Amino acid sequence: MFGPPGSGKGTYASRLFEGLRIPHISTGDLVRQEIKNGTGIGKEIEGYSKRGELVPDDIIIELLRKRISPSDCSGGFILDGFPRTVPQAKALEKITSIDVVINLDVPDEIIIERLSSRLTCKSCGEIFNKRFLKPKVEGVCDKCGGQLYTRDDDKPEVIQERLNTYRRQTKPLLDYYKERNLVENVRNTEAAVPPEKIVKQILDIIKARK
Numbered sequence: 001m002f003g004p005p006g007s008g009k010g011t012y013a014s015r016l017f018e019g020l021r022i023p024h025i026s027t028g029d030l031v032r033q034e035i036k037n038g039t040g041i042g043k044e045i046e047g048y049s050k051r052g053e054l055v056p057d058d059i060i061i062e063l064l065r066k067r068i069s070p071s072d073c074s075g076g077f078i079l080d081g082f083p084r085t086v087p088q089a090k091a092l093e094k095i096t097s098i099d100v101v102i103n104l105d106v107p108d109e110i111i112i113e114r115l116s117s118r119l120t121c122k123s124c125g126e127i128f129n130k131r132f133l134k135p136k137v138e139g140v141c142d143k144c145g146g147q148l149y150t151r152d153d154d155k156p157e158v159i160q161e162r163l164n165t166y167r168r169q170t171k172p173l174l175d176y177y178k179e180r181n182l183v184e185n186v187r188n189t190e191a192a193v194p195p196e197k198i199v200k201q202i203l204d205i206i207k208a209r210k
């Protein structure tokens with residue numbers, strides 16, 4: 001799943017699991033897990049994440065490598081938030097091959113609107129929104145009952161920095177994948193489109209490519 005922060009990578013990836021039955025791997029969740037657990041790596045990467053910058057390639061590649069080695073990934077997986085740089089893409093090629101890059105194409109105004117009202121589950125990482133994707137019970141995760149919170153990097157001053165980081169370091173990667181004929185574009189210009197509608201579109205693309 002490729003696209004700027006707030007384009008819906010995590011929201012759709014967690015629902016794609018229902019149709020594809022392969023794990024959803026979010027490197028953002030892996031990063032937050034390390035920070036929450038206070039590991040050595042967590043302490044090293046906390047600052048980058050808080051400022052909206054990318055974590056150094058070697059660290060993130062190692063976290064991903066560890067996550068995709070267990071047997072639950074042998075039948076495939078959905079990557080959300082990885083790769084974000086060309087060196088990460090090259091490292092990924094050494095570990096596995098990818099079938100398709102779903103590019104979530106969403107205008108900046110919508111992204112800022114969504115991220116400034118996003119809520120995330122402290123326990124399982126599921127994503128909600130105060131305005132566009134409300135949980136059934138305020139402040140409580142529909143999926144696991146965990147507590148919902150506003151991520152440190154969903155604060156307005158950090159959102160802009162994350163968009164800059166995306167444009168500078170991650171967007172160029174799209175050309176890399178276009179040259180390899182892997183990119184499928186999914187454009188969405190509304191803030192409150194039902195996730196199921198986009199998920200269906202993505203599943204149709206995947207079926208058609210098989």
Ligand code: ADP
Pocket residue numbers: 004005006026027028029031048049050052053054055056057060080081082083084085088153162
């Ligand atoms: P977003 O909503 O911005 O896509 P994520 O939850 O995917 O956010 O990631 C949160 C933070 O974790 C990023 O701002 C970055 O610091 C770090 N991170 C996640 N994935 C990567 C990656 N592939 N490379 C470097 N840093 C990453």
